Amino acid sequence: MLLEQALYHVTIEVENPQCKSLELISKLGINNCRLIDVRRLPGGSVKHLISFPLNEVDKVSGEKLKILSRSKGSNILASFETDGCNVCNSILSKGAFLISGKHLEGYKIIYEFIVPGHEVFKEIISTLESLGFKPKILSLYKHEPKEGFLTEKQENVLWLALKMGYFDYPRKVNTKELAKALGIVPSTFSEILRGGIRKLLEKYFESKTLTNKDF
Structure with a gap:
């Protein structure tokens, strides 16, 4: 894999x-x-x-x-x-x-x-x-992989998805193609990807809240 x-x-x-x-x-x-x-x-x-x-x-x-x-x-x-x-x-x-x-x-x-x-x-x-x-x-x-809030699998999937054009418009690779390249099924790829993106968003908005000086 x-x-x-x-x-x-x-x-x-x-x-x-x-x-x-x-x-x-x-x-x-x-x-x-x-x-x-x-x-x-x-x-x-x-x-x-x-x-x-x-x-x-x-x-x-x-x-x-x-x-x-x-x-x-x-x-x-x-x-x-x-x-x-x-x-x-x-x-x-x-x-x-x-x-x-x-x-x-x-x-x-x-x-x-x-x-x-x-x-x-x-x-x-x-x-x-x-x-x-x-x-x-x-x-x-x-x-x-950086030690932090993402698991190693989440970071690897996100890094590969970024490098392979998954987030490009139009996409250079789709979910099925990328999952096959990674040696996993599409549902597993989607689960790892969503989990990683959720953690990134939570970290981003948590950071914004903690540094907000408007309150």
């Missing part, structure tokens, strides 16, 4: 000419298109989120793209699914959870992911190197 292991947040930069989204962008000739996010879906496929100008939308007709949003004068937000590339699959096959993949320039992409243990991190880097990639480690830090 992910919650019972030491969790590390990793950010690496990789030159990845195999990226499926960059391949599609090049094939369609879409200008000013950006890779925003990469996610593993529960069924095993990889979901790519891309953004491109509204006037480029005709280039994607007939493609298996799901248009998520469009409005006059703004960009199109769309997603599509693939079986992933060697970089994504190397990260995900080791039990890591991919938070995001963001395109920089050329074939350079920054990947953020969470790994259950330092050994898993080393295995991922070693695997990428053996495949001919040259991952540049931008950051690596271990999540250390």
Whole structure:
């Protein structure tokens, strides 16, 4: 279970000419298109989120793209699914959870992911190197639960939910997907999450009451 292991947040930069989204962008000739996010879906496929100008939308007709949003004068937000590339699959096959993949320039992409243990991190880097990639480690830090009013499980669930985009709008991961990544059932995830949020709110408003100088 992910919650019972030491969790590390990793950010690496990789030159990845195999990226499926960059391949599609090049094939369609879409200008000013950006890779925003990469996610593993529960069924095993990889979901790519891309953004491109509204006037480029005709280039994607007939493609298996799901248009998520469009409005006059703004960009199109769309997603599509693939079986992933060697970089994504190397990260995900080791039990890591991919938070995001963001395109920089050329074939350079920054990947953020969470790994259950330092050994898993080393295995991922070693695997990428053996495949001919040259991952540049931008950051690596271990999540250390703070001693306080939250239980360790509550803090880990809240930290992971925050990192994985559960509180983003729109959400990058839903309850079922996050619970599966954590190795727990959705009802257990919801119970731990609600308990942790309740304690945070109680602590926040208790603090506000104690420091209120208006009475």
